[in-house]
Amino acid sequence: METRHAVTARTSPESARDIPEATVARLPIYLRALTTLSEQGTSTCSSEELAAAAGVNSAKLRKDLSYLGSYGTRGVGYDTDYLRYQIAREIGVTQDWPVVIVGIGNLGQALANYSGFRSRGFRVVALLDADPARHEEVVAGIDVRPFDHLEKIVRDHAVAIGVIATPALAAQDVADRMVAFGITSILNFAPTVLNVPDQVDVRKVDLSIELQILAYHEQRKAASA
Amino acid sequence: METRHAVTARTSPESARDIPEATVARLPIYLRALTTLSEQGTSTCSSEELAAAAGVNSAKLRKDLSYLGSYGTRGVGYDTDYLRYQIAREIGVTQDWPVVIVGIGNLGQALANYSGFRSRGFRVVALLDADPARHEEVVAGIDVRPFDHLEKIVRDHAVAIGVIATPALAAQDVADRMVAFGITSILNFAPTVLNVPDQVDVRKVDLSIELQILAYHEQRKAASA
DNA sequence: CTCGGTTTGTTCTCGCGTTCACAAACTCCT
DNA sequence: AGGAGTTTGTGAACGCGAGAACAAACCGAG
Numbered sequence: 001m002e003t004r005h006a007v008t009a010r011t012s013p014e015s016a017r018d019i020p021e022a023t024v025a026r027l028p029i030y031l032r033a034l035t036t037l038s039e040q041g042t043s044t045c046s047s048e049e050l051a052a053a054a055g056v057n058s059a060k061l062r063k064d065l066s067y068l069g070s071y072g073t074r075g076v077g078y079d080t081d082y083l084r085y086q087i088a089r090e091i092g093v094t095q096d097w098p099v100v101i102v103g104i105g106n107l108g109q110a111l112a113n114y115s116g117f118r119s120r121g122f123r124v125v126a127l128l129d130a131d132p133a134r135h136e137e138v139v140a141g142i143d144v145r146p147f148d149h150l151e152k153i154v155r156d157h158a159v160a161i162g163v164i165a166t167p168a169l170a171a172q173d174v175a176d177r178m179v180a181f182g183i184t185s186i187l188n189f190a191p192t193v194l195n196v197p198d199q200v201d202v203r204k205v206d207l208s209i210e211l212q213i214l215a216y217h218e219q220r221k222a223a224s225a
Numbered sequence: 226m227e228t229r230h231a232v233t234a235r236t237s238p239e240s241a242r243d244i245p246e247a248t249v250a251r252l253p254i255y256l257r258a259l260t261t262l263s264e265q266g267t268s269t270c271s272s273e274e275l276a277a278a279a280g281v282n283s284a285k286l287r288k289d290l291s292y293l294g295s296y297g298t299r300g301v302g303y304d305t306d307y308l309r310y311q312i313a314r315e316i317g318v319t320q321d322w323p324v325v326i327v328g329i330g331n332l333g334q335a336l337a338n339y340s341g342f343r344s345r346g347f348r349v350v351a352l353l354d355a356d357p358a359r360h361e362e363v364v365a366g367i368d369v370r371p372f373d374h375l376e377k378i379v380r381d382h383a384v385a386i387g388v389i390a391t392p393a394l395a396a397q398d399v400a401d402r403m404v405a406f407g408i409t410s411i412l413n414f415a416p417t418v419l420n421v422p423d424q425v426d427v428r429k430v431d432l433s434i435e436l437q438i439l440a441y442h443e444q445r446k447a448a449s450a
Numbered sequence: 451c452t453c454g455g456t457t458t459g460t461t462c463t464c465g466c467g468t469t470c471a472c473a474a475a476c477t478c479c480t
Numbered sequence: 481a482g483g484a485g486t487t488t489g490t491g492a493a494c495g496c497g498a499g500a501a502c503a504a505a506c507c508g509a510g
Binding site for chain 1: 446
Binding site for chain 1: 496500504506507508
């Protein structure tokens with residue numbers, strides 16, 4: 001986890017409170033649970049209900065929400081749609097985030113096709129790949145373009161978020177260029193530790209690491225049986 | 226995080242110590258870093274070097290490793306291959322883990338093709354999908370088979386780990402059947418909270434949640450600029 | 451208007467994880 | 481053999497997050 005810069009001193013008065021990292025990581029879960037509840041026609045929900053839908057403790061949920069403000073009504077609960085909007089606004093998904101994906105292998109294609117991005121305020125503005133053979137292709141309705149176009153695309157669309165879905169060897173180079181062209185948040189699917197400046201946020205998703213963690217616990221279960 | 230059952234009392238004498246969850250989550254990272262170092266011809270490394278390769282603090286690394294035992298030499302460092310083997314053994318990836326993947330959409334295909342599984346002790350023994358139209362296909366050299374075959378496959382191959390890459394609506398049902406047939410570890414890519422018994426471990430990977438977390442920080446950066 | 455029931459927001463305590471700092475242990479050089 | 485220089489392993493301090501518990505606030509009935 002990157003150390004947050006302690007420049008929380010004198011920003012805009014209303015968004016000054018900083019939210020614990022653990023809470024930030026759960027807000028999207030609450031958002032999804034609220035959307036589900038809303039689609040089921042629930043207009044009001046208690047912290048108990050919402051917590052159950054999100055798979056967390058109700059005390060934790062209430063504490064998390066308290067960092068955003070007082071959006072509930074005691075004795076009643078939370079207005080589903082109102083709370084949903086407040087969380088979405090706090091996360092920042094009420095606005096549109098242009099995203100560029102680099103590396104159109106199996107995973108890159110899966111990401112490009114993933115409808116969950118678009119519906120949550122993320123718009124894939126470009127798919128890039130180093131392999132010229134792929135530049136003919138169209139994936140998810142988007143042309144695959146040469147990696148060289150990165151700079152122009154980032155500039156033209158004011159892209160702040162980049163996704164790396166390349167092989168491990170290429171990842172650091174891709175990250176370096178992304179940073180050089182002004183991208184400040186990277187979601188990395190390549191199995192490598194990325195080296196980036198402090199101002200740049202990196203989140204890593206590693207499929208095989210998750211499996212290995214499961215294997216460890218599985219081994220323990222087998223050993224104690 | 227599921228609460229660990231406190232049956233640590235009288236298990237096999239050598240693997241009795243329990244390793245903190247946070248450490249377990251980092252062991253695969255160390256494993257990868259060690260493999261990289263080994264491939265580069267490094268036969269010995271200090272905690273400082275290894276920590277740099279893994280992207281963590283060297284004190285944290287040493288403490289993590291101390292839970293496994295005393296595998297280093299003071300004044301010298303760690304033997305790369307030896308330490309690598311010890312971590313692999315502790316995680317459990319020296320043995321072979323049969324894995325079944327359910328849901329062969331874009332993501333399922335990406336997972337089936339991911340070479341990082343096989344090279345780390347995971348073997349995909351079956352690809353299942355509910356859609357009959359896909360049962361003709363062969364993905365990554367493996368036949369796609371009907372979801373009904375799950376029970377037989379789990380029994381025949383003694384599968385303990387299942388991967389869910391279906392749409393959100395199908396995920397809970399798939400999980401229920403996996404559990405019913407004896408699977409005790411689930412890696413869930415579907416954007417839903419799964420309900421499973423306590424003995425079953427679930428890990429969740431959610432692509433859009435990671436992006437939303439980045440968006441939150443990105444918004445903060447923009448606000449304080 | 452008051453009172454009982456309900457649910458939020460918050461305070462407090464506890465445990466886990468991170469980090470510092472240092473003693474113990476090893477190597478190498480003289 | 482002895483001492484200087486490294487590097488590990490760990491004890492201790494610190495900070496953050498989880499959960500319990502409760503007071504404050506709201507609704508509705510009488």
